[in-house]
Amino acid sequence: MDPSSLSEDAxxxxxxxxxxxxxxxxxxxxxxxxxxxHVLADDGQTTVSSEALAEVAGVNSAKLRxxxxxxxxxxxxxxxxxxxxxxxxxxxxxxLLRHCSVVLVGxxxxxxxLAGYGGFASRGLAIDALLDADRNRVGEQIAGLTVRHIDxxxxxxxxxxxxxxxxxxxxxxxxCDRLVAAGVTSILNFAPTVLSVPPGVDLRKVDLSLELQIxxxxxxxxxxxxxxxxx
Numbered sequence: 001m002d003p004s005s006l007s008e009d010a011x012x013x014x015x016x017x018x019x020x021x022x023x024x025x026x027x028x029x030x031x032x033x034x035x036x037x038h039v040l041a042d043d044g045q046t047t048v049s050s051e052a053l054a055e056v057a058g059v060n061s062a063k064l065r066x067x068x069x070x071x072x073x074x075x076x077x078x079x080x081x082x083x084x085x086x087x088x089x090x091x092x093x094x095x096l097l098r099h100c101s102v103v104l105v106g107x108x109x110x111x112x113x114l115a116g117y118g119g120f121a122s123r124g125l126a127i128d129a130l131l132d133a134d135r136n137r138v139g140e141q142i143a144g145l146t147v148r149h150i151d152x153x154x155x156x157x158x159x160x161x162x163x164x165x166x167x168x169x170x171x172x173x174x175x176c177d178r179l180v181a182a183g184v185t186s187i188l189n190f191a192p193t194v195l196s197v198p199p200g201v202d203l204r205k206v207d208l209s210l211e212l213q214i215x216x217x218x219x220x221x222x223x224x225x226x227x228x229x230x231x
Contacts, residue, residue, distance in 0.1 A: 022093065026067040032057050033064065034090045041083050049080040101158050102127045103184070105175050106167035107137055107147050110190055114166060116143045127164075129156035133171065150178065157182040169193035176203075 036057040040048055050068075054061035068074070068081075071089050075081045091097050102120065104111055104127050115127055130142055133150045140147045148156065157163075163179040165172050165187065172191035179187055186202045189195055192210075197203045 022070045026070050029057075029059060029063075029067055030090050030094055032059065033067070034087065034094065037083055037087045037090065041087060046083055047080045048083055050075065053081065096125070100125050101129075101161045102164055103129045103131065103153070103156055103161050103179075104164040104166060105131045105150060105153075105179070106165060106171075106191075107132045107140070107142060108166065108168075111166035112142055114164065114190075115145065125162075128161075131156070133167075150175070153178055154182045157184055159183070161186075163187045164190070165195075166190045 033053070036053060037048075039056060040053070048056075050065050051061045054064040057064065065074075068086070071093055073081065073086060073089055088097070102125055104115060107115065107130050111130070111132075115130055120127060127143070127145065130145045130147045131150045131153060132138065132147055135149060137147050138149045157179075161184055163176075163184040163186070165175050165179075167175050169191050170193075172189060172193050173195055176187060176189070176195045176197065180197060180201055185200060187195075187197065187204070189203060189205045190208075192207055195203060195205075
């Protein structure tokens with residue numbers, strides 16, 4: 001029987017953790033569940049049903065149950081999910097129970113904002129190094145870290161480091177190549193350009209201008225509908 005078709009109230013104690021491949025779509029939703037769980041924990045809630053958790057996370061409850069079943073978590077009959085335990089399970093699956101080093105390249109306005117954001121450390125991620133190609137910025141103190149020159153990249157990268165690119169578009173590919181050459185296999189790109197990486201390197205992109213353009217599209221449609229114009 002597919003566990004996603006059952007509510008947690010119909011299932012017994014959590015199953016043993018299975019070492020199985022977690023689908024990429026599920027991985028993409030795990031941080032959303034973790035954020036929702038932290039909201040519940042901050043409100044003092046110790047248990048939660050799949051329906052309530054799904055509502056906070058903004059997803060379908062059946063999809064949530066199926067996603068959590070990949071972690072070996074099925075909830076407890078008549079109780080639901082233990083919030084603290086589920087936070088630990090999801091955090092473990094995301095690799096947040098170990099120290100995860102983040103190396104940020106580019107300390108312009110965006111890079112400074114990212115470096116100063118305290119939410120990373122509270123979620124198991126920490127920016128350990130700031131680098132820039134501009135020697136005039138080397139030595140600056142940002143959020144308790146000293147900006148180092150990009151030439152020192154190999155000195156600050158450790159096994160499992162995540163690279164964050166917050167440089168201008170024209171410099172992003174070169175920085176990406178240097179990160180890969182230094183052994184970084186996971187990169188988050190904020191630069192407004194498409195990057196190429198070799199097999200085995202995971203690349204994620206955050207394009208703020210693209211997201212704003214999508215919102216602009218929806219605003220345009222709403223304005224047109226309000227005026228009775230065709231869309």
